[in-house]
Every structure is written in C-alpha cells, then in structure tokens.
Amino acid sequence: MNINSILQVKTDIGLLRKKNEDSAIALSHPQDFSIKLLAVADGMGGRSYGEVASSLVTLELENWFFSKSCRELNDTRYIILDMEKFVQEKNRELVQKYGSNCLGTTLTVALINNYQTVVLNVGDSRCYSYANNCLIQITEDDSDVWSYYKSGRVGKEDLRYFSTSNLITTCVGLDNDFCHCKFKVLDNRSYSLLLLLTDGVTDLLTDYKIQFIIEDAPKEKILDQLIYEAVYVNQRLSVPNRLVQNFLEPFIIPRKGKDNATGVIFISKYFDN
Numbered sequence: 413m414n415i416n417s418i419l420q421v422k423t424d425i426g427l428l429r430k431k432n433e434d435s436a437i438a439l440s441h442p443q444d445f446s447i448k449l450l451a452v453a454d455g456m457g458g459r460s461y462g463e464v465a466s467s468l469v470t471l472e473l474e475n476w477f478f479s480k481s482c483r484e485l486n487d488t489r490y491i492i493l494d495m496e497k498f499v500q501e502k503n504r505e506l507v508q509k510y511g512s513n514c515l516g517t518t519l520t521v522a523l524i525n526n527y528q529t530v531v532l533n534v535g536d537s538r539c540y541s542y543a544n545n546c547l548i549q550i551t552e553d554d555s556d557v558w559s560y561y562k563s564g565r566v567g568k569e570d571l572r573y574f575s576t577s578n579l580i581t582t583c584v585g586l587d588n589d590f591c592h593c594k595f596k597v598l599d600n601r602s603y604s605l606l607l608l609l610t611d612g613v614t615d616l617l618t619d620y621k622i623q624f625i626i627e628d629a630p631k632e633k634i635l636d637q638l639i640y641e642a643v644y645v646n647q648r649l650s651v652p653n654r655l656v657q658n659f660l661e662p663f664i665i666p667r668k669g670k671d672n673a674t675g676v677i678f679i680s681k682y683f684d685n
Contacts, residue, residue, distance in 0.1 A: 418679040419448060422635045424643045426612060427669030433462035434610050434674035435470040435517075439477060447485050448524040449477045450676045452537050454610040456516040456583060464510075465517035465585045469502050473521065486525045488597060495521065495532050496593050499584060506585035516585035520551060520608050524678065529598040529606070534591060535583045537610045540622065541603035542683075547623040550596050554582045566655065569618045573651045573663045578611060604683035609638070612671035616642040616649075627685050635677040643669040 419440065425432040433455030441447040453470050455462025476498050477485075484490055499519065506515065518535025531539050533551040536558075541548050552558060553571070556579040560566045571577050582592045605626065617625075622638065629637045641647070651663045 416681040420635050420677050422639045423674040424639050426643055426672050429672055432672045434672040435466035436674050436676050437470050437474055438676045444482045450522040450608050452520050452608045452610050452674055452676055454518040454537050461515045465515040469517055488528050491530050492595050499593050503584045503591040507588055512587050516583040519584050522606050531596040533594045535580045538614055540607040542605040542626055543603045554580050572615050572666050575662050575664050604680050606678040608676040610674045612673035613642040615666045616647050631679050635675050639673050642673045
C-alpha cells in the first residue's frame, strides 16, 4: 500500500439474516503494491449455498490475481479478456458442480494497474468513484428495475422501493447462458477514491448519503460508517407519492440491516476530505 493510501474491507451480517452470503477482498500485488484488486460478491439470497458461490469466486479471483505478472496486469486489453475468461470458467464450474438454478453470486471487481482501472460487473453490486466533490456510479445494475431508471421513468433513488428491485438479470453460477460481464476502464487520475458495495448497503443509503459520509467522516472511518449506517441506523425512507400514482404494483420500504452489508474501499494518497 502506498504511504497514506487506504485499502479496507468491511462486512456485517445484518439484523435479519442467519448467515453472511457476501464475500470481499482487497489486495495489493506482492511484486508491486501499487497494483491492487478490489472485489465484492453477493451470494444470491433464497438460493442454497449462496455463500459457497461468493466465497469460491473471490478465493479463485485472489489466486488468479497473484498468478499474474505485473507486466500482464499492466496490459489493460489482456486483463479484460482474461477476466472475462475467468468469470465464464467459474460460471461453468459452479453449474457443473452444483447444477443449474442452484446457486449464484454477483461479482464486482476493480483492478488498479499502474495506468488504468478495469471495472468488471456481473449483477447489482456497485462500484463508485469519487473525485472533486463528485460521486459517480461506474457500474450499471443488472436488475429488473434498472430499465425504469435508464428510460427516465423514475429516478435512481426510487428503484429501492420496487418489490422486484433485487431480481437480477445476470450473475455467476446459475446457468451457462445467464452470465454476462460488463467492463469499464477508468484513468487512475480520474478519481481519488473507489468504493465497491453490495446491495445491503445501496438499498438503504442513497448516493447523497454515501457522498455525505465520504466528505464528513475521517477517511480511515468512511467504510465503517457506511456499513454502520446501512445496518443499524433508521434512514427514514418512505415510498414517494409519485410512484404510487404512476405504478400499479406493490412497493416496499427497505429495512435497516435487512441484508448482509459489505464494502471495499480504496482511498489514494491524493484524497482530501
């Protein structure tokens, strides 16, 4: 880790779940500590052995990272192709071992090399970047309701109230034809903070609240505060009248600690809050 930079993982089982199906890693490469790998995986709730899928994928991802040379990791085009290959292999392995429609996991990854950051996403766990008082969601949610936001029918913060908000459209492990990766590439100079979060956090905390905590908390306590707020603090959410008036379907109000809550954060030495 660079001097004054921060790399942290935090998870909480929440208040309602009997087990933690989230898994996360935050690693620096032993040959070059400036090359880092961040990942969160959310085992699918309601499936058998969701924690098996998430922990297996992150463990294998860790092995993959440490097997790569710095030269390979600094080749962004190669890394994108090889990460895609890795995810599809893990998907096939899970299906072959456990069967179709048995277990699955989301996977959100940020690989930081010496020049660029490769962000991979499968499912609805999120990656955010922060710089110059601006929080940006880098990934798109692979969920049933994301199209409502993309089409302009609702605001992004309204998606949490739909009863189908946690139905995802792709993941690792359910079916050989169901796993689809999306990639984004960032210039390392474009951000001073990267944040990966499972929906146990983002269903409860709006982007506004996330940004407020980033700017208000001591930098070494940002991730702790985000997880604590999602699990233990009543966010006083309520279904907006505009949704009730425009959509004929049941709505929900997310409850604090309703799910496992997990995050990974990288704060560069250039971050200043």
